[in-house]
Amino acid sequence: xxxxxxxxxxxxxxxxxxxxxxxxxxxxxxxxxxxxxxxxxxxxxxxxxxxxxxxxxxxxxxxxxxxxxxxxxxxxxxxxxxxxxxxxxxxxxxxxxxxxxxxxxxxxxxxxxxxxxxxxxxxxxxxxxxxxxxxxxxxxxxxxxxxxxxxxxxxxxxxxxxxxxxxxxxxxxxxxxxxxxxxxxxxxxxxxxxxxxxxxxxxxxxxxxxxxxxxxxxxxxxxxxxxxxxxxxxxxxxxxxxxx
Amino acid sequence: xxxxxxxxxxxxxxxxxxxxxxxxxxxxxxxxxxxxxxxxxxxxxxxxxxxxxxxxxxxxxxxxxxxxxxxxxxxxxxxxxxxxxxxxxxxxxxxxxxxxxxxxxxxxxxxxxxxxxxxxxxxxxxxxxxxxxxxxxxxxxxxxxxxxxxxxxxxxxxxxxxxxxxxxxxxxxxxxxxxxxxxxxxxxxxxxxxxxxxxxxxxxxxxxxxxxxxxxxxxxxxxxxxxxxxxxxxxxxxxxxxxxxxxxxxxxxxxxxxxxxxxxxxxxxxxxxxxxxxxxxxxxxxxxxxxxxxxxxxxxxxx
Numbered sequence: 001x002x003x004x005x006x007x008x009x010x011x012x013x014x015x016x017x018x019x020x021x022x023x024x025x026x027x028x029x030x031x032x033x034x035x036x037x038x039x040x041x042x043x044x045x046x047x048x049x050x051x052x053x054x055x056x057x058x059x060x061x062x063x064x065x066x067x068x069x070x071x072x073x074x075x076x077x078x079x080x081x082x083x084x085x086x087x088x089x090x091x092x093x094x095x096x097x098x099x100x101x102x103x104x105x106x107x108x109x110x111x112x113x114x115x116x117x118x119x120x121x122x123x124x125x126x127x128x129x130x131x132x133x134x135x136x137x138x139x140x141x142x143x144x145x146x147x148x149x150x151x152x153x154x155x156x157x158x159x160x161x162x163x164x165x166x167x168x169x170x171x172x173x174x175x176x177x178x179x180x181x182x183x184x185x186x187x188x189x190x191x192x193x194x195x196x197x198x199x200x201x202x203x204x205x206x207x208x209x210x211x212x213x214x215x216x217x218x219x220x221x222x223x224x225x226x227x228x229x230x231x232x233x234x235x236x237x238x239x240x241x242x243x244x
Numbered sequence: 245x246x247x248x249x250x251x252x253x254x255x256x257x258x259x260x261x262x263x264x265x266x267x268x269x270x271x272x273x274x275x276x277x278x279x280x281x282x283x284x285x286x287x288x289x290x291x292x293x294x295x296x297x298x299x300x301x302x303x304x305x306x307x308x309x310x311x312x313x314x315x316x317x318x319x320x321x322x323x324x325x326x327x328x329x330x331x332x333x334x335x336x337x338x339x340x341x342x343x344x345x346x347x348x349x350x351x352x353x354x355x356x357x358x359x360x361x362x363x364x365x366x367x368x369x370x371x372x373x374x375x376x377x378x379x380x381x382x383x384x385x386x387x388x389x390x391x392x393x394x395x396x397x398x399x400x401x402x403x404x405x406x407x408x409x410x411x412x413x414x415x416x417x418x419x420x421x422x423x424x425x426x427x428x429x430x431x432x433x434x435x436x437x438x439x440x441x442x443x444x445x446x447x448x449x450x451x452x453x454x455x456x457x458x459x460x461x462x463x464x465x466x467x468x469x470x471x472x473x474x475x476x477x478x479x480x481x482x483x484x485x486x487x488x489x490x491x492x493x494x495x496x497x498x499x500x501x502x503x504x505x506x507x508x509x510x511x512x513x514x515x516x517x518x519x520x521x522x523x524x525x526x527x528x529x530x531x532x533x534x535x536x537x538x539x540x541x542x543x544x545x546x547x
Binding site: 030036037054055056057066069111115116117118146147148149150151152153154155189190191228231232235236238239241242243 | 273275277278279293295297302304305306307308320321322323324338346348352353354400401402426427500501502503
């Protein structure tokens with residue numbers, strides 16, 4: 001089996017990054033006119049679009065909660081998102097699992113008790129995948145929720161990290177993810193450093209867990225600066241026009 | 245960022261009671277983002293959009309800081325409609341239930357319109373009988389538009405509406421424009437008749453009803469079926485064009501995040517006269533007419 005060289009002798013990765021470097025992040029809010037809040041984010045070549053509707057009247061009366069808002073997450077991956085065109089399954093188990101992970105991530109952060117008997121819908125569409133689709137989707141959802149004016153205790157920032165050649169590497173791309181590198185995804189609240197989601201789908205030695213979590217958390221904190229700058233920028237420009 | 249590290253320079257001075265509420269040191273509005281500490285002074289009360297965490301007042305939304313005496317709140321600039329008692333709203337019936345209608349008013353829950361808070365044909369002060377209950381759908385059916393006033397709030401935050409005035413009731417002869425609710429400001433009157441002969445109801449929930457002007461006479465209350473019939477008056481092509489132009493003017497204003505009131509609509513309407521209605525919302529023309537309307541508004545307010 002020919003193994004791809006993940007880190008070159010010069011210490012560079014396949015896409016030219018250093019092990020502890022994030023990919024370029026580019027984000028925007030208020031990209032859709034119909035949604036209450038929306039956002040678009042690019043992390044390297046991974047692109048995700050998020051739309052948030054609500055808080056609004058629940059569509060299913062049976063699901064209504066009397067003391068807090070119901071959160072609904074729909075996660076989908078465009079059939080043109082990866083190298084090979086995929087026929088979309090109607091109810092893909094894998095996608096539903098990711099959606100429920102994202103839902104649980106945000107349930108603790110959104111102040112749902114301020115909206116009893118309401119529903120908040122988060123629609124996530126991954127447009128292009130180059131590794132790290134889950135954490136990109138979480139970051140997109142955070143941006144869209146803030147854009148929709150939904151109260152949250154803090155941002156939720158997510159990032160992935162892996163471990164290869166005795167070294168932790170940050171924000172894996174598709175080539176690295178598919179090279180059997182254990183990949184850990186962390187979503188945390190940057191202010192308190194509390195972790196709301198931690199996902200690892202392959203085996204990683206227990207001794208290596210700590211440094212990998214640490215690296216992913218540092219990545220989240222870097223991303224927070226980026227997300228915060230986008231939000232500040234859009235709020236400022238809205239304030240300029242609305243409060244003239 | 246550690247929550248405890250908030251430099252004094254980046255926070256406006258809330259200590260002075262006389263300080264202008266949302267002006268920060270650099271003269272701009274004070275913008276906060278979720279998780280940001282607004283103040284550590286325990287003398288303040290927390291308002292909407294904030295929560296407390298170890299004595300610190302922390303923002304839970306991105307928006308501008310509003311201060312009223314000792315109450316600090318964060319006002320988001322894009323959010324769903326938050327009603328207040330007395331607000332004029334435009335809504336759509338979503339459900340007919342036992343002695344009540346559910347009305348979509350773009351809020352976080354559908355509002356409730358009780359059968360006892362509508363005027364029924366044949367006398368204002370008439371008791372609601374069982375037969376009224378059975379024919380509720382003949383007054384308002386699903387999908388009907390109506391204008392109403394917010395009368396009260398239920399425990400869970402849902403609004404209760406009433407249409408007990410000749411001003412309110414079923415809407416006909418026009419079309420609905422939806423804009424962000426933040427763009428419609430509270431004014432003395434939300435009912436306007438524009439010089440072009442079009443009635444506009446500026447719902448504070450961001451639903452705006454644009455309709456052909458129809459004079460309402462007080463006698464209408466006593467005519468059975470006049471209040472709740474579903475037939476439009478005959479509307480000529482020219483009137484349709486005018487309504488469409490007013491609708492597009494409102495959409496143009498909302499695309500540029502401009503506040504919406506009757507004067508602003510008139511200015512935009514006038515600025516658009518050089519263009520056919522179907523071209524009004526092309527990005528360049530849209531921007532041009534909004535800028536022209538803004539200039540005229542500024543000019544008028546200087547006089």
